[in-house]
Amino acid sequence: MNQYYSDLHIHIGRTKTGKPVKITGAKSLTFTNIIEHARNEKGLNIIGIIDCHSPEVILEIAELMETGDVIEHPEGGLQFGDLTIIPGSELEIYDENCHGPIHVLCYFATLDKMKSFSMWLSNHLKNITLSSQRIYVSGRELQLKVKELGGLFIPAHVFTPFKSLFGKGVIHSLTEVFDKNLIDGIELGLSADTAMADQIKELHEFSYVTNSDAHSLKKIAREYHVLQMAEPTFNELEKALHKIDGRKVKANYGLDPLLGKYHQTVCSKCFTPFDPENGVCNHCGSTKYIKGVADRITELKTANTSPVNRPPYIHQVPLEFISGLGPKMLGKLLDHFGTEMAILHKVPLAELEQIIPAKTAELIIKAREGKLSLSAGGGGKYGKIAE
Numbered sequence: 001m002n003q004y005y006s007d008l009h010i011h012i013g014r015t016k017t018g019k020p021v022k023i024t025g026a027k028s029l030t031f032t033n034i035i036e037h038a039r040n041e042k043g044l045n046i047i048g049i050i051d052c053h054s055p056e057v058i059l060e061i062a063e064l065m066e067t068g069d070v071i072e073h074p075e076g077g078l079q080f081g082d083l084t085i086i087p088g089s090e091l092e093i094y095d096e097n098c099h100g101p102i103h104v105l106c107y108f109a110t111l112d113k114m115k116s117f118s119m120w121l122s123n124h125l126k127n128i129t130l131s132s133q134r135i136y137v138s139g140r141e142l143q144l145k146v147k148e149l150g151g152l153f154i155p156a157h158v159f160t161p162f163k164s165l166f167g168k169g170v171i172h173s174l175t176e177v178f179d180k181n182l183i184d185g186i187e188l189g190l191s192a193d194t195a196m197a198d199q200i201k202e203l204h205e206f207s208y209v210t211n212s213d214a215h216s217l218k219k220i221a222r223e224y225h226v227l228q229m230a231e232p233t234f235n236e237l238e239k240a241l242h243k244i245d246g247r248k249v250k251a252n253y254g255l256d257p258l259l260g261k262y263h264q265t266v267c268s269k270c271f272t273p274f275d276p277e278n279g280v281c282n283h284c285g286s287t288k289y290i291k292g293v294a295d296r297i298t299e300l301k302t303a304n305t306s307p308v309n310r311p312p313y314i315h316q317v318p319l320e321f322i323s324g325l326g327p328k329m330l331g332k333l334l335d336h337f338g339t340e341m342a343i344l345h346k347v348p349l350a351e352l353e354q355i356i357p358a359k360t361a362e363l364i365i366k367a368r369e370g371k372l373s374l375s376a377g378g379g380g381k382y383g384k385i386a387e
Contacts (some may be wrong), residue, residue, distance in 0.1 A: 001034060001226055001228050001229065001230060001247070002068070002228070002229065002230065002231070003226050003227070003250055004045035004046050004229060004232050005043065005044045005046075005221070005224055005226060005229045005341055006044065006045065006046040006047065006048075006177045006209075006224060006225050006226070006227050006232075006237075007038070007042075007044055007048070007209045007211050007212050007223070007224040007225075008045050008046075008048030008086065008088070008105070008107070008138060008154075008187075008209055009045065009048055009050055009088075009090075009105060009156065009187065009211030009212060009213045009218060009220045010029075010034055010038070010047055010048065010049050010050060010154070010211075010214045010220055011025045011029060011050050011051055011194070011213070011214060011215055012025065012029055012030065012031055012034070012049060012050070012052075012054065012057055012131065013025025013026045013027055013028065013029030013030070013050040013130060013215070013216075014027045014028075014029065014030055015030065015054065015056035015057060015060065016030055016031070016032070016056065016059075017056065018156070019056060019129065019180075020129075020130070021048050021051045021054050021056075021057065021129065021130060021131050022130075022131035022132065022191055022215065023052055023130065023131075024051075024215055024338075025131070025157040026191040026215060026216040026217065027213045027225045028216070028217055029214075029215070029216065029217060031049060031052075031057055031061060031064075032060065032064070033217065034047070034049055034217070034220070034339075035047070035049075035070075035083060035085060037217045037220060038083060038220055039080060039081060039082070039083035039223070039236070040339075041334060041339060041340065042220050042221045042339060042340050042341065043235075043338065043339025043340060043341035043342060044083065044139065044220070044221055044224065045082070045083065045084065045232050046077070046083070046084040046085075046086065046227065046232040046237070047084070047085055047086065047220075048086040048087075048088045048105070048107055048195070048211070049081065049085055049086070049087060049088060050087075050088045050089060050090040050105065050131065050290070051088075051089065051090065051131040052088060052114050052126065053086035053089040053117060053121055054112060054118075054128065054130070054131070055118065055128060055129065056128050056129065056303055056352070058111065058114065058115055058118060061078070061087070061111055062111065063110065064080075065078075067122060068283065070085070070111070072110055072111065072232055073233050073234070073350070073364045074307075075231070075233035075234065075235040075236065076109030076110060076233050076234025076235050076237075077109065077232065077234040077237075084232040084233065086106070086107050086108075086234055086237065087107065087108055087110075087114045088105055088106060088107040089105070089106045089107075089114075089117065089118075089121070090103055090104070090105055090106075090131060090132045090164060091104055091106065091121075091132065091133065091134075091135045092132055092133060092134040092135065093101070093134075093135060093138070093139045093169075093177065094134055095137070095138040095139055095177070096138070097138065097139065097176055097177045098139070098169050098170070098177055099169060099170060099171060100162075100163070100167065100169050101134070101162075101163045101168075101169065102139070102140070102163065102164060102165050102169035102170075102177065103132060103151065103155075103156040103157065103163045104141070104142070104153070104154065104155050104156055105153070105154045105155075105187065106146045106153055106154075107151055107154075107155050107234070107237075108149060108151045109150055109151075109234040109235070110233075112154075112300075113149045113150060113151065113349060114295075116149055116249060116357070117145070117146075117149055117151070120145060120246060121135065123129050124137050126197045126321065128336045139166065139177040139178050140177075140178065140179050140182075143178060143182040143183075144182070145177055145184055146182075150162060150374050152171065152184040152185075152238060152241065153182055153184055153321040154183070154184055154185045154186065154187055154209065155174070155178070155183065155186060155187065155189070155241060156187045156189075156213075157187055157188070157189030157213060158186055158187060158188065158189060158190045158192075158197075159188070159189050159191060159197070159262075159293040159297065160190075160191065160261075160262050160293065161262050161290055161291055161292075161293070161296070163365075164189070165177070165298065166200075166265065166296060166297075169211065173202060174299065175202075175203060176330050176387050177195055180202070180205075182240045183206060184207075184238065184242070184263055185206055185207045185208065185209050186203055186207070186208050186209070187208075187209050187210070187211055188208050188210055188252070188254065189213075189260070189262075189290075189293070190211070190213070190222075190254070190255050190257075190259070190260035190261060190262075191255075191257050191260025191261060191262040191263040191292070191293040191377070192257055192260070192263075192293050192297065192313075193252075193254060193256075193257050193311065193313045193315070194208055194306065194310060194311075194313035195306065196257060196293070196297050196312065197297070198226065198296065198303060198305070198306040198307070199297055199298075199300070199301045199302070199303055199304070199329055199333065200300050200301065200302055200303065201302040201303040202302070202304065204306070204307040205307075207240070207241045207242070207248070207249045207286065208225075208252055208313075209225050209249065209252070209275060210225050210252040210253060210254040210313075211223055211224065211225075212224065212385065216381075218320055219320075221252065221318075221341070222255065222318040222320070223254040223255060223339060224251070224253050225249050225250075225252045225253065226249070226251045226252075227240045227247075227248075227249060228240065228246070228247060228248050228249075228250040228386050229247045242309050248311065249311050249313055251311050251312050251313075252311060252312070252314065253312045253314050253316050254314075254315065254316065255315070255316070255317070255335050256311065256315040256316075256317070256370075256374055256383075257293070257294070258374040258375070258376040258377065258383045259317070259321065259374060259377060259382055259383040259384075260293065260377055260382070260383065261377050261378070261379075261381060261382050262290070262292055262293050262375045262377070262378060262379070262380070263290050263292050263293055263294055263376050263377050263378055263383065264292040264294060264295075264377070264378040265292040265294075265378065266279040266289065266290055266292065266296045266379035266381075267283065267284060267286050267288070267289055267290075267379075268286065268288040268289055268379065268380035269281065269284050269286040269288065270284040270286065270381075271378065271379045271381055272284070272290025273290040273376075273378070276289060276291070276295070290378065290379040290380070292378050316344060316367065316368070316370060317367035317385065319333075319340060319343065319344065319364070321382075321384075321385060322360065322363050322364060322366075322385070323324075323360075323363060323385060324357070324359065324360045324363075324368065325356070325360055325363075325364075329356050329360065332355050332356065333352075333355055333356065336351075336355050337347040337351075343364065344367075345368065349361055349362070349365050352364060352365070363385075372385050373385070
């Protein structure tokens with residue numbers, strides 16, 4: 001078995017001709033830019049590109065296949081050299097069973113399957129060209145369509161306060177909206193880790209994926225996971241998610257939840273920590289607040305331990321969070337050491353110090369070893385390194 005770095009939630013900001021797909025995504029996030037950056041600078045092996053249902057994106061992929069720059073693997077997935085791309089789509093469900101909108105991720109093995117899905121979607125949403133659109137079918141209907149096309153179905157960033165399964169989508173259980181037997185994995189999101197998620201017993205049967213939800217090139221791989229598989233293909237990914245024949249998610253790498261944008265409950269007016277039991281912000285007197293992921297999970301708690309053989313969740317600090325590490329310095333590191341994966345995990349302190357100031361190099365090592373002091377984020381604002 002081999003091990004592969006994977007980030008399965010990367011958005012497309014614009015088409016090749018400059019038309020918006022993910023409106024809040026960077027203009028530089030075209031399909032071609034993503035695959036080049038993910039392979040050459042991030043050092044990823046397998047990625048999921050969301051928004052591939054957009055017709056112009058389908059055309060761009062088809063053009064890359066015609067030139068031979070991208071080829072289709074017989075076992076599913078698109079290959080760009082040694083990078084495998086899993087075409088995907090993020091959609092919003094808000095059916096009669098939902099208490100709030102829920103984002104989900106749908107993945108397919110081939111471009112033809114994605115074309116079929118896109119054609120079906122065009123009859124069930126208002127704008128097929130855009131990302132994360134509300135689909136006017138039930139969650140279960142969507143699951144059945146994805147499975148009809150041989151796809152994978154994963155609820156996205158399941159604890160964020162807005163547009164997620166447990167944020168507001170359901171009251172107690174995912175079975176209020178979905179058929180649990182048609183779910184292939186659970187995406188944790190930036191403000192929760194495995195230990196937090198495993199406080200909900202019904203999640204124990206699922207593999208967790210940690211993805212970036214990148215809205216810019218630099219955000220790719222801020223969270224990722226390692227897959228143990230024979231080769232990086234769609235079929236192997238499906239086996240890994242279901243722990244078949246030794247395939248599995250080997251490890252999750254993600255932000256310490258304190259760094260996530262929605263970890264703690266904060267006042268919605270001044271963003272200071274808010275205690276719902278008090279009912280009033282101690283700082284500004286407002287009674288409105290944004291419930292943090294930690295408090296929401298406490299409400300849902302039904303378990304005290306993780307299942308046996310749950311892979312480790314390794315807290316990491318992306319290079320962009322490191323104080324003093326700007327674009328020029330990062331460029332020097334990449335020139336010397338190749339990829340961000342190498343810098344984050346492998347390059348010794350002594351070698352880092354030959355390229356960048358000792359203080360910055362030490363912060364990278366402390367981040368690698370989980371020794372940085374952090375202050376919690378909330379209400380849409382990231383946490384920070386406290387030193």
